[in-house]
Amino acid sequence: MKLLFRFLVIGVLVLLALGTMQAQTQAAQEGTSSALLFTGFLTLFLVLLVLFVIFVLDGDVEPLTRALKAAYSSIAPKSSGPAMPLDESHDGITELDNLIPPWFNYLFGGSIIFAVVYLLNYHVFQSSPLPQTEYAEEVAAADLSRRVRMASEGTLNEDDLAVLADEASIKAGQEKFLRNCITCHGTKAEGIVGPNLTDPYWIHGGGIKNVYTTIKNGVPEKGMISWKLVFSPKEIQQIASFVLSLQGSNPPNAKKAEGNLYTEPKPQPKDSTNVARRL
Numbered sequence: 001m002k003l004l005f006r007f008l009v010i011g012v013l014v015l016l017a018l019g020t021m022q023a024q025t026q027a028a029q030e031g032t033s034s035a036l037l038f039t040g041f042l043t044l045f046l047v048l049l050v051l052f053v054i055f056v057l058d059g060d061v062e063p064l065t066r067a068l069k070a071a072y073s074s075i076a077p078k079s080s081g082p083a084m085p086l087d088e089s090h091d092g093i094t095e096l097d098n099l100i101p102p103w104f105n106y107l108f109g110g111s112i113i114f115a116v117v118y119l120l121n122y123h124v125f126q127s128s129p130l131p132q133t134e135y136a137e138e139v140a141a142a143d144l145s146r147r148v149r150m151a152s153e154g155t156l157n158e159d160d161l162a163v164l165a166d167e168a169s170i171k172a173g174q175e176k177f178l179r180n181c182i183t184c185h186g187t188k189a190e191g192i193v194g195p196n197l198t199d200p201y202w203i204h205g206g207g208i209k210n211v212y213t214t215i216k217n218g219v220p221e222k223g224m225i226s227w228k229l230v231f232s233p234k235e236i237q238q239i240a241s242f243v244l245s246l247q248g249s250n251p252p253n254a255k256k257a258e259g260n261l262y263t264e265p266k267p268q269p270k271d272s273t274n275v276a277r278r279l
Helices: 002-030 033-056 062-075 102-124 131-153 167-180 207-217 233-245 272-278
Strands: 084-090 093-097
Touching (some): 207 233
Antiparallel strands (some): 084 093
């Protein structure tokens, strides 16, 4: 009867090990093996522990329990006890060798275990990517997403830009402005480190084309980054249109005007003589 029981246990353990190995293989193909790697080691440990109890201890777990208790009592820190005086005295002050608090020993031992697991996970088995690799993958994925978004929006003729006046475009530009631009320009574009964007004075030129170009290329010498790697041309047009919609809003605590007064140039009339010549 005992022999039959052992065979049944071995069969169950073999099936469990095979199932874990298959799940690990599938997870490795999907790129999620790091989580199941720990599960595999834990399963292997449990299998070896059960086999040890059945075949070595013959089902008697009492020796194993006593061994674990003895090992724990030998390394467990004592929670209290008398401090040992050291043979040092300074001005009547005696130095004592106090016991290390238990929480410190647990924390120290846990940090060693964590370091070993980290070393095995990242550098030995390389089941998880290093921070540098993960960062490079995220940057590449973001760049690919930006390229797909730009391709889906189509091309934008920067020589024939127009101010977007529809509510959806203005709202989209406002959301991006509040998320990325308020640190320098303020929540109402009143200007903080950057200039006030609500008056008719512009450092790099007003109008949709100039504002679009400034956002696109940035002003690196003044700390403004180029946003063309973050936003698509359509999104930059939305932000520029939102900024221009704030003209004359006169927010409180607005920064004083900087730059030159900008007036929108009048559109040049088309040359009708060329048309007449073609006719």
